[in-house]
Amino acid sequence: MTPLTRTRPADGTSADVLVVGGGITGAAIAYEAASRGLDVVLVEKDDFGGATSAATGKLIHGGLRYLKQLEVGLVRESLAERRTLSVIAPNLVSPIAMVLPGAGLVERAGLTAYDLLSLDRNRVADRSKRIPRHRSLSSDDLASLGLPDLPSPVLFHDAMMLSPERLTLAFLRSAVAHGARVANGVRVDALLGGPQRAVGARVVDELEGGTTEITAGVVVNATGAWAQELVGAPAPRVRSEGIYLVTRQITPTMVLTVTPHGHFSFAPWRGHSLIGPTETPYEGPVSQWRLTRAAIETFVERINAASLLPVALSMDDVVAAYGGLRPLTESAGADTYRASRAAELVDHARDGREGLVSATGGKYTTSRAFAQHAVDAVAAKLGRRIAPSTTARVPLAGCDVPDLPAAIAATAARHPGLAADTVDLVVRHYGTDAEAVLALAESDPALAKRATADGEPLATVAWAARHEMPRSLADILLRRTGIGTLGDPGDVLGREAARIAGEVLGWSPARQAAEWRDARRAVSLPVD
Template identity: 65%
Template sequence: MATATLPRTEFGGATTTVDVLVIGGGITGAAVAYEAASRGLQVAVVERDDFGGATSAATGKLIHGGLRYLKQFDVRLVRESLAERRTLMSIAPNLVGPIGMVLPDPGLIERVGLTAYDLLSADRNRIEDPTKHIPRHRILRHDALVARGLPNLDSGALFHDAMMAFPERLTLAFLRSAAAHGALVANGVGVETIIGGAGRVVGAHVRDHLSGRVGEIRARVTVNATGPWARDVLAASPITEQLAGPEPTVRSEGIYLVTRELSPTMVLTVSGHGHFSFAPWRGLSLVGPTETPYHGAVDEWRLTRAAVEKFISAINEASMVPVHLDVDDVIAAYGGLRPLTEQAGEDTYNASRASELVDHAKQGMAGIVSATGGKYTNSRAFAQKAVDSLARGAGLSVSPSTTATRLLVGCEGTRRSALTSTALDATSVAIVEEIYGSDAPAVIGLADERPELARAVTHDGIPLAALVHSARHESARSLTDLLIRRTGIGTAAPPTDDDLAEMARLAGAELGWDDVRVVAEVTATRHALGLPDD
């Protein structure tokens, strides 16, 4: 099977004409691009930074039905989410799989909610792969909880959702699937100005930050899929400025901490107006999220030391896991702003996570829509409905949707028996299969051909061959792109300085960097992966 590449399109210079221009290469933009391209439309996707970054990277890695949304009586969202949980395990089997979690000391309301959760997902096991089957919830007593490393709990409800250990790879799989259907895809390309006239948007002027060249993309429909930046994108262009509306008074900040493994079982904690969990992840624990109102500009948000320390205090006060944490226990931390619909108000915890497609024709400007809200779990379903809607509005002819049943590119053939390698041990082979799916043989082949690339540079076995493969085939522009959003090498724990230097050298050999660029990449990546000082 040929390696699934992600070719980067250069948009500088001549005018490009498509049916759909998608602004934003996060999970929403990626899913819309794939849906539209797979149904016969000509698509272009531009992302000013890197694919799957920012909000799409600030995730708890769950693919879930949203048990707590039942408390808000949002049954439709829960039902759709549960159906999409099954769909994503089907179309991305190497990337999404079941995970069990414990809700401590459930009361009557929680037990009723879990029963409803089971009933709403009655078709959850209509999936070919038996390893993706999800059981009904059950109540665990103290002895069973002790066996799961939770000796402080008297009772707990065990239920299952799904997890994606490498969410950036899922975004990439949607983009590669879009590209396989002819979509033009580029990172490092920002929108300079949305263009049009006489009450219609016709595309955008864009700038390629690699070449510095400016180009024009003309489209029948422009989709603003920029998450928390959606309002700012509209406000930055004279033709759409009136569509932007007032600056939101509040957005929702969520951060996560990575620590040593604190519990082998995922455990939920609900307190006050927030919730967080300890999730086993790559032999470590992922703790989060916070739910904090943020009142500043989107581009000014950053993870701060104070936010990390405040979250640690909340964990120590309310956690259902018997641990005490301090800053020295934090291996890594990340976060971002959630793309809530702008009606959230100050109560960001109870704000809807439903996606919304805003057709600005209703405000007098045809040819542009904004995608707001949403989450990973529902991205494909939202994209299907969005393409139906924009096709009707623009008079575009589309074929029936097949995205719920077709394996994503790079995820085909991943139910094979375990691969073998002359250079990689079984642990490295297994994680390469999980990350790269049907491209795993190419990564393993690199390690076998060049033994120096077989060396594992993470605690869970990711080899240097992964970095070289992604540098060659997956449109990475920087070492940070490679370590955080392609390979997973940098998301669990920062590499050593010696490893960073070697990885920068290997990436530079593939991407044409000189010695000055290699040193700059090491410095920038060390800063990106480290904990904040202030």
């Protein structure tokens, strides 16, 4: 087991690579660089995976719609990485069936291309990760999937993450296992060096206090929607806002809805439906963006107007909502829906500033492949010959689960006193660490208590507090466990989670109460 350990920056800290930003892009770059022999420091001003990396639809997908934009290379890369992630994180990434209604000749041709571009998709040892070709559906097929009659339906498959937050943590833990030093709650105050070269950063430790300087051969700006702010570049005029709703389960099978101005889907997730995304231009400062109740209400109205499913959602059906700003590339224009999701590595030497690169754009699916490309470029800037990449075939930390169904069955047999859904969820969330988490649940009735309807135990709170570097109860509920991602767990469970975490982290009763107040606001729907 590789715990996340916070390495507080100290005076004199130096590294080959300083990664600024602890989302999936920064985490993947840190892992790629450290695994190939580079000395890496990563700092994140808030919490790991706390912004755009968590504000996803949880799909690991090729991006069928990008074929319409003729981005064949991006689709091929994405489909290859779909298979790669199911191999290196098999407990967290699994195939999902989805139905596309209203499929005409263009859509069917696109799905044929999708299949052809992923001919290697079933080169996996775990049979549960294999993906069939697309096919048309009959009325009887739809009924067997729990769906009403839909026009011209086609069934195809992509993959879905159970928890993007835990997948980001797996990349970070893998980086730490290879010697990377990581810290959340550390803000970059300024880049070091003059206008011709960046040589590191002055950072402020927001948790423990103090300011220090970190020197590095190359600084990697992986701050997503904040990328321009870090390097002092003009902010883009428009960014892309995407929000998602978690509702009562609408359908047991994923269904897509495509409109001329965007798309959204109903995806089954943890006994609920995950609906999204929106695609709304946002023109304000990144720091001022927040999810509003008005945006949620507008999306509910849009769903009811556009969905092909016989559904009439109300705000009473919405148990949770989240969103964020997508980090599009520098070349993205005002049409955010059609803007490319390709990643771009910007070498600021083009502007006369050596030692600084920015990782922009991209999608969660291709983060590992982008990191491999980025580290090749960083090594060239350092003038270093580094080891070949192994990240496409070596399981991430905690994810060495070669046969997921067999692992779940064997773990359930070893823990007959625990509910089957609890064992299933814990194995999928924690992989090879599941035994230790379940042992915690068995050690104390308070830790065995179910915190969610699908069986997540409060033992996951204790595990997070002990091993996963949370700064707050909100970190635990939203980005270490899945308890808060399903909405407000209620006052009794929230207070108990604060007590469990507080006993490990040394929080006073007053601090525990304050942590729950703050966390409850974070997991609840906005009131305005």
